[in-house]
Amino acid sequence: MQIRKISRVLAMTAVLPAAAAVAAVGGIVTVSQQNRAFAVSNERIAHGQTIRFDNDDQFRHQIYVESPSFNFESDEADPGTTVDILFAKAGVFQVRCHIHPKMLLTVDVN
Amino acid sequence: MKRALAIVMVLALWPLPRAHADETLYLRLGGKTGVAHIVAESVSLWMADPRVASDFGNINPDHLKMRLEEQICQITGGPCVYRGRPMKAAHAALNLTQAKFNAVAEDVQTAMDHAGIPYRTQNQLMALLAPMQRDIAVR
Structure with missing residues (x-):
């Protein structure tokens, strides 16, 4: 599953220049944070995969997930x-930033 | 005798103003409650002020208030530690003008006016905030 995911993400990156800020490294999907925003607004991963959030911004960020089945706060x-x-469970989760409330990434974990 | 009595009365009254003068600026601003009040109104004014509102468009006001309370508490002699970033690093990407800095400062003074802070005390806080202009405004 992870290999398929990596291939898919790399293929998307090659096709869509705008997706260059998202990359898969060793099964980890990387999402950049720039200009007080996530570089992408949606991401699909498999359960058990990790999203690595790179702070490529000039501001601090404090990201969190709040849901009935999974919570996280950095x-x-x-x-x-x-x-x-690490997204261990399937579902749709919203990743937000406490400091910048307009930041939103929807993660679809299958 | 009358003179001795007068001296005693003066001495009895003397400690009160002295104690007041020794208070930190933090306490003269009203301590934790007073600073929180000034900060809350300042942030509300900024977010409604057309000169600077857009600069606060994607900032969580509660987080901003927390950091401002810490910072004002620390620089005025209160018991807090500011945990935010240095002013220069925090504002570098915002490309703020001196006019915007002045507008923000003006709103803080308005908030202090509304809170009934004496002018002398207001000026003491503004004197601590003014040097930050060098790090916050870049043009």
């Missing part, structure tokens, strides 16, 4: 740092 992350979120 510390405040300085520019140049990363935060990993």
